[in-house]
Amino acid sequence: MALNSWNTQLARAEKVFxxxxxxxxxxxxxxxxxxxxxxxxxLATVHDALKETLGLAKRTRPELAVLFLQNADNPAAEFxxxxxxxxxxxxxxxxxxxxxxxxxxxxxxxxxxxxxDEDFEKDPSRNxxxxxxxxxxxxxxxLGQVILLKPGE
Amino acid sequence: MALNSWNTQLARAEKVFxxxxxxxxxxxxxxxxxxxxxxxxxLATVHDALKETLGLAKRTRPELAVLFLQNADNPAAEFxxxxxxxxxxxxxxxxxxxxxxxxxxxxxxxxxxxxxDEDFEKDPSRNxxxxxxxxxxxxxxxLGQVILLKPGE
Numbered sequence: 010m011a012l013n014s015w016n017t018q019l020a021r022a023e024k025v026f027x028x029x030x031x032x033x034x035x036x037x038x039x040x041x042x043x044x045x046x047x048x049x050x051x052l053a054t055v056h057d058a059l060k061e062t063l064g065l066a067k068r069t070r071p072e073l074a075v076l077f078l079q080n081a082d083n084p085a086a087e088f089x090x091x092x093x094x095x096x097x098x099x100x101x102x103x104x105x106x107x108x109x110x111x112x113x114x115x116x117x118x119x120x121x122x123x124x125x126d127e128d129f130e131k132d133p134s135r136n137x138x139x140x141x142x143x144x145x146x147x148x149x150x151x152l153g154q155v156i157l158l159k160p161g162e
Numbered sequence: 163m164a165l166n167s168w169n170t171q172l173a174r175a176e177k178v179f180x181x182x183x184x185x186x187x188x189x190x191x192x193x194x195x196x197x198x199x200x201x202x203x204x205l206a207t208v209h210d211a212l213k214e215t216l217g218l219a220k221r222t223r224p225e226l227a228v229l230f231l232q233n234a235d236n237p238a239a240e241f242x243x244x245x246x247x248x249x250x251x252x253x254x255x256x257x258x259x260x261x262x263x264x265x266x267x268x269x270x271x272x273x274x275x276x277x278x279d280e281d282f283e284k285d286p287s288r289n290x291x292x293x294x295x296x297x298x299x300x301x302x303x304x305l306g307q308v309i310l311l312k313p314g315e
Contacts, residue, residue, distance in 0.1 A: 010164070010287050014295040039192035039310050081314070134163050142167040142295065146302040153306035157192050161234070 011117070011138045011145075012109060018148040019102065022052065025155055026098075031091045037082075038154045045158065046091065047082035048151050053098040054078055056105060059144055063137050064122040065108045070097060117141075164270070164291045164298075165262060171301040172255065175205065178308055179251075184244045190235075191307045198311065199244065200235035201304050206251040207231055209258060212297055216290050217275040218261045223250060270294075 026049055034046040043051075054077035060066040076086060089097070117138045120129035129135060179202055187199040196204075207230035213219040221227075229239060242250070270291045273282035282288060 010289075010292050010295065013287055013292060014299065017296075018299060039195075042192075042310055134166055136163075139163050139166060142163065142298075143170075145295075146167065146171055146299055149299040149302040150306035153303035154310065157195055157307065157310075 011142050015109075015141050015145045015148075018145045018152070022148050022152055022155075023102075025152060029158070033158065034091055036158060038157045043082040043154070045155055046088055046094065047077070047086070048155055049098065050077040050088060050094050052148060052151060053094065053101050055144065055147065057097075057101045059140070060105065060108065062121050062123050062140055063108075065112070066104065069100065069104070073097075112137075164295050168262075168294050168298045168301075171298045171305070175301050175305055175308075176255075178305060182311070186311065187244055189311060191310045196235040196307070198308055199241055199247065200230070200239070201308055202251065203230040203241060203247050205301060205304060206247065206254050208297065208300065210250075210254045212293070213258065213261065215274050215276050215293055216261075218265070219257065222253065222257070226250075265290075 026045070029045055034049065035044055037044050038048070050073065054070075054073045057068045057070060058074070058078070061068050073089070076088065080086065088094070118133075118136050120126070120133075120135070121137050121140045123140075124135055179198070182198055187202065188197055190197050191201070203226065207223075207226045210221045210223060211227070211231070214221050226242070229241065233239065241247070271286075271289045273279065273286075273288065274290050274293045276293075277288055
């Protein structure tokens with residue numbers, strides 16, 4: 010069910026992002042706000058790091074954290090090219106798909122790497138599934154912004 | 163865990179909405195987009211209807227569906243007053259809190275009212291919990307918009 014929630018949000022994200030042209034990727038979602046390209050890179054980078062948080066694999070491009078995690082969008086930022094980011098997005102999500110498909114159900118209820126054994130003992134609901142639910146909400150959050158460039162939304 | 167996800171999103175929503183003044187409630191989240199007041203009423207109305215979808219209680223104010231569910235924000239819309247909507251929001255969420263607390267765990271895995279027994283047999287993951295996860299994502303989606311009035315977000 011949590012996987013359903015994640016898959017649904019991700020499918021929506023891919024649909025919305027792919028509805029924009031390359032030129033539109035360089036438009037902010039509202040005046041003075043993040044550009045679509047930034048939010049696209051941000052989500053890809055967060056999901057790249059998700060592999061590590063879940064303890065399933067290493068990040069593919071840790072160097073992108075400075076651009077897309079530690080800093081907000083800004084005019085001076087030198088982003089990877091659109092095509093490069095698209096490839097990154099696809100690779101990250103293809104890899105996650107395989108990792109999630111192969112993860113035995115009981116593994117989802119184990120603790121993630123961002124917390125200690127001691128904290129986990131106190132609150133066993135803070136497991137891999139809860140991280141996934143959190144990330145699904147995070148996708149929805151930014152999707153609500155990305156959609157604003159559509160007329161009538 | 164799904165309840166955690168819902169509670170987290172709702173707590174965030176209450177924090178963000180309550181950070182805006184009454185005057186700010188009448189500002190759109192971006193030029194030509196929904197006003198905060200509309201999104202606030204929209205979420206309250208969706209959650210009022212959630213009681214019915216989950217088969218737990220009747221909607222309190224079904225007449226608000228025309229304003230906040232069936233139509234987008236528009237200058238001609240005659241919304242309830244800010245104080246009235248605040249009261250509605252609080253009542254809806256207080257009621258949900260009680261209903262959720264009193265619902266036995268196994269009841270969460272039963273089907274919701276928006277689907278038939280036959281559909282549920284085909285896909286038992288479409289239960290009350292999956293509706294709740296979907297609504298948590300929906301809150302996050304609009305929260306990503308409401309936050310845009312904050313400088314630097």
